[in-house]
Amino acid sequence: MDSVLPVTDRGGPVQPLLLAKGLRKHFPIPGGLLGRTTKVVRAVDDLSLSVAKGETLGVVGESGCGKSTVARLLMRLIRPDKGTMVLDGDPVDEPHGITLNELRRQVQMVFQDSYASLNPRLTIVETLAFAPRAHGLAGAEAKARSRDLLAKVGLDPNNFADRYPHELSGGQRQRVNIARALALRPRLVILDEAVSALDKSVEAQVLNMLVDLKEEFGLTYIFISHDLNVVQYLSDRVMVMYLGKIVEIGAVEAIYGDPQHPYTRALLSARPSMDPRRRTREAPIQGDPPNPIDPPSGCRFRTRCPFAEDVCGKAEPLLTDTGAQEVACHMRIRGSGHTRAP
């Protein structure tokens, strides 16, 4: 079976590895009579993105803004209500495209909770060999590959292969999770808060390892995190999300150097600073994000935006190219009606 061999590039370096168009996921809230749903949580709303080959796309945003839902949608762990995906030129789950199984072989994911994402009843090598075996690799071969992978993530196979997850530390477990994601030789790895639960020194080790692995296996990353510093360190491009929508997306230098959207600016200025002279004195935005069951009309950020005007409540700002990045804000859209618009 050739399905456990690495997939070769098809569309050339310019074709995006992954294109998602109009992804939407509304989670129904059962409540009405006879379990009829009257309300939905708009976790992800008409989100489009493209990931170039070999890049690292960082995804940032507050808790509950739909970051993890995007990850699960891209893996098709949950079915989108709407939207299409194209993987290196092949539509996903469509008559002439590739199957979900094929998508899941080329796209893999590392979960945040290193403990819950390992089966407590299986040894490390059994966990790592599961996916290759499910794809038809012989048992002995799958085990040999798993031991190689363990070595690749910096865990001595002789020492760790036959251990159980509870005998490992958090950092070691997350290395195992990364090894598992690599077991099928994917092209795209989605890291959903993969290092957030680790302590700082371990986090640095794992991040450096991720950089090395990307080089070695020619990977593309989607790196989801709420840690802005880590995202800056790792990413080529950054996508900022707010209440299930992209508010700003662009090269890391542009987003961090010249943020255009008021939400991005607020996020960046909320970063703790090591420099006492640049210490943030007041919270840049107040309160919690509005309820995604009933998001504000027009621009979803307007309830917390210091520059909100009438137009923000009437029309939804679309992502607009401003040169270095794309921004969804009426202040950056020519002729939008906002007094600060160019």
Next chain:
Amino acid sequence: MAIQSPSLDMTTAAAPAPVARPATRSYWQQVGRRLRRDPVTLVCGGILLLIVLAALGAPWLGLADPYKTSMLRRLYPIGSPNFPLGTDELGRDMLSRLIYGGRLSLFMGVTPVICALLIGGALGITAGFMGGRVNMLIMRIMDVFYAFPSVLLAISLSGAMGAGAENTLLALTLVFIPPICRVSESVTTQVRGFDFVDAARASGAGTLTIVRVHVLGNVLGPILVYATSLISVAIILAAGLSFLGLGVKPPEPEWGLMLNTLRQAIYVNPLLAALPGVMIFITSICFNLMSDGLRAAMDVKA
């Protein structure tokens, strides 16, 4: 910038000193080790083993014929010569009948639980793993069974189908399917929520493979513990049905039936009349304590 410490490079983690580490025990090895250190469970297990072995090996123990009646030696008290546990109302040897009675009583207690475990467990795991409408359908059907008290359900089923061991088995199996199904469903729902199941789905494995490798290993323990605790209930229910004349028919030795027929002797020889009840009590409490011990032993973190 947060990450720029060159001292924290890969070599620190990649080259651990070759320390001899203690041999890893599998989960079930750990459970076994804990069970061996639990005196209560060991004693209960020993008693049950004794009862089961005696019941199985009854024909070779040199006991008196459990069916042989004699009008001359009715209701001998406990401790009579040749009849260490006395004789019943028809002059049959009590020791022999109690040991032979264990065969039917244990069989009637264990078989319905095993059958219900297979059916209810499969239904519950299916409901828990599939979720949604499948879950709703299966669990609402179980709720219908739940609407009746288990004793009443067993009595009415046995009554409707007529007396006899087979019908009792069938009735008891039906009674135990809903509770086992419900426990299986809740454990499976819990396990399905863990990321490792999502990770397995993300690897493209089929549903059956995921259930076999990732779900069964994690849900079987709690379901088995629960089923063990049901055995004692089944023994008591089976004995109860026999007592009411809905189970085993005389002259078969069976603890519930013996309790019924010795009822008339309760003023003549109360200790004797209580003996089958004592056997039911000992057996069911041993099963209960065993299931408790099993639960404690399986409660290993991870």
